Amino acid sequence: MPDTGIGASVKRKEDYRFLTGKGHYTDDINKAGQVYACFLRSPVAHAKVTSINAEEARKADGVVAVFTGQDMADDGVGSLPCGWVVTDRHGDPHKAPPHYPLVRDKVRYVGDQVAMVIAESLSQAREAADMIEVDYEELDPVIDMKSAENAELIHEEAPGNLCFDWELGDKSAVDEAFSKADRVAQLDLVNNRLIPNAMEPRAAIGEYDSGTDSYTVYSTSQNPHLLRLILCAFVLNLPETKVRVVAPDVGGGFGSKIFAYAEETACTWAARKVGRPVKWTAERAESFLTDAHGRDHITHVELALDAGGKFLGLKVDTKANLGAYLSSFSTCVPTYLYATLLAGQYTTPAIHCNVKGMFTNTAPVDAYRGAGRPEATYVVERIVEVAARELDMDPAELRRKNFIQPDQFPYQTPVALNYDTGDYEPTLDKALQMIDYTSFSQRRAESERNGKLRGIGFSAYIEACGLAPSAVVGSLGAGVGLWESAQVRFNATGTVSVFTGSHSHGQGHETTFSQLVADKLGIPYENVEIVHGDTGQIPMGMGTYGSRSLAVGGSAISKACDKVIEKGRKIAAHLMEASPEDVEFKDGHFTVSGTDKSKAMAEIAFTAYVPHNYPEGVEPGLDETAFYDPLNFTYPAGVHIAEVEIDPDTGMTEIKDWVAVDDFGRILNPMIVEGQVHGGIAQGVGQALYENCVYDSDSGQLITGSYMDYCMPRADNFPTFRVGMTTSECTHNPLGVKGCGEAGAIAAPAALMNAITDALDQEIDMPASPEKVWRIAQAKIKQAAE
Amino acid sequence: MLTVSMTVNGKEVTKTVDPRTLLVTFLREHLNLTGTHVGCDTSQCGACVVHVNGQSAKACTMLAAQVEGADVTTIEGVAKNGDLHPMQAAFKEHHGLQCGYCTPGMVMSALDLLKHNPDPSDEEVRHWLEGNICRCTGYQNIVKAIQSAAQEMRS
Known part of the structure; x- marks a missing residue:
């Protein structure tokens, strides 16, 4: 390599x-x-x-x-x-x-x-x-979603302060599944409101x-x-x-x-x-x-199971806060980016979700890292954990029992998506092995001896990334196409300028895209420059969000490189007096099969701009543009396991260990990918333990309006995260990549809250602040003493 | 208006400014040293950390007039002749930055840590960074970078 x-x-x-x-x-x-x-x-x-x-x-x-x-x-x-x-x-x-x-x-x-x-x-x-x-x-300000329908009108156009009452899935199939169920697990959840804080x-x-x-x-x-x-x-x-x-x-940016x-x-x-x-x-x-805020759902979820633990049906009712006005993509986040993910990694045959989008007198709410998918994962992975506890089943094994199997792909979920590929058991197994699951009970006993409560929590998440096939999103109401563009321009001296519609704001595109182009064209990495972020320079592009840059923007670059190579082949064939069909391109050189004739890519580029000896009918220049419209979403998936220890005297939750095993498909730069995972987990942990946007319910004043009131995670709030990978390559884009930017934020809250509720043996909503945790732990101690 | 003089990155500067001018505004707007960033208005994010007489300080919380006569170093003064300081090089080597916005403050703060404690534990590094917020990295690679730089700078 x-x-x-x-x-x-x-x-x-x-x-x-x-x-x-x-x-x-x-x-x-x-x-x-x-x-x-x-x-x-x-x-x-x-x-x-x-x-x-x-x-x-x-x-x-x-x-x-x-x-x-x-x-x-x-x-x-x-x-x-x-x-x-x-x-x-x-x-x-x-x-x-x-x-x-x-x-x-x-x-x-x-x-x-x-x-x-x-x-x-x-x-x-x-x-x-x-x-x-x-x-x-x-x-009167309308702050609480629960009472918003009967409150003062915020917009005359929206009676009941209701923006939409939307549903997805087959309700009658779900009702039938529930009628046959041996067990029904249910849960009320709050997905707390967050402020992005780039x-x-x-x-x-x-x-x-x-x-x-x-x-x-x-x-x-x-x-x-x-x-x-x-x-x-x-x-x-x-x-x-x-x-x-x-x-x-x-x-x-994180969406904001x-x-x-x-x-x-x-x-x-x-x-x-x-x-x-x-x-x-x-x-x-x-x-x-x-800034547009994120999340802010209240949800009731019910999961129907048979006696052996097979999932039969899932019923979800959500109220989503949209804030005072509709931000640019606010309506799709709690609908098409949320309910479509409720199958998770499982074969649940019947799913129905109802979402009411509510106006309130709060800042607009829109996409924030993960956008709908963290909310879906939180619903699925929390209810699965609750079901495991009620059935007294190992939570890892309950998940395993319900995983979509490798031979079931492409897998059509009951909530519109068609997963192209995945392999969930190896990911779970690797995570279990990394965290040394078999000896967890010993660690728990050790914590208990020290007066601490230990818990372990799983999150087997899936996300739909690489946003998105234009015709599909168009049929669902999107006002834009979600393709991406790229222009790959050889300069006369052999350097390459790449103009991409993707936008980097921390993701490292200048590096990853350079690796991609250098590899495709067989030229030195240093010879590639990536230009982005200026409508005066780049072709019309759709930007960066939804973990789409490499899967969609990178695929456009790959296509543009292919066009450059095809044109180069004609020029090379002319120079080597061969037919283009006999010219091969590999490692930056055009060669004629069965001969020692060879032309370097840079030489072809020079010829394209100084076309003194040039094939008839071929335009000068070596500068190609491509647009790539994905055929499907990509489906990164993985398993995160969090292990926590709670001090019942202080209510402090210490994360003792964290393993993240993700399947992002093919990986171009592991260092950057791991960095994305760390950052995503940190934001997810922030949601579960620290961050919470609070408005005063009477006045509508933002109470958490500064870093003194809104708890941003600091360096000493985190352990060292351990990251592992498994790989099943995306089947429908030229790079086999899936996207990695949001996974951590999607997986983390459920893993952590499952660990905390495991330790406390009681439900608790995010953020699991020390005060809330302490009250529960103390009540348990008191109860035990009585 | 008020005349203030100080040494910034080894150069003596004198400017006439509104007495309310913050040090960070002085650096950014009067000296065009825009590497020192403003990320909050409550002195908590640390994007504005510079060194004043060798100690880390939040430039958003000092008036330019307060540092009259002082020796100020900003992120622009850390690399020498275009070569990254070992701390900067370690941030690059260990991917201790993503969007880069908190990075100047992180680097300046980390340099001050190593002056006080050349061989910190991971816990001490994390605790020291209490006053620097990063939203991108989860801090893991920042800690790794600082430890790597500490080792390099000790040897």
């Missing part, structure tokens, strides 16, 4: 600039003559805005302009759209109330944008924002060039073309030729930077109004208030 080829843990190309302080994040960019924007945000959760008086603010020092929703309305600015239409169980589309970048009549959550102040300096903008007088006629706050610079009547937008985006599409086609009504979106180095937000929209619009570049960077407090 070459040390920079596929399968090698190549050190990252992007690291030098990040390690020397030379990354270029949006806030690092400054434009000549720029002015600064500050948003006046609603201090209340739900109110009619009866008047806005900005006279004093407009006259304040340094103020360039103050804009309100009325100014945008007068200018014909539209609403931020939701790009996925979910059809509810009555056949109606979801309720889609408008979401204006600056409010027009009402505020609907604390942090809603009321006005935009633009000034020469940021401090002047902030000071002027404080001078704006707004009259609010307060309405370390780089969102930021934007809008710039307008009156000479060409065109805009440049710098934005912390995971998908610059999608942002451009939304800005142009839906909100600002501009031709795409007049807007360039640049997403430079982006400091983490997929969406089109009010602020970058307003900065772009305002740049033309004030004739100067307009810059905005979120303070962390604004990130807490206004």
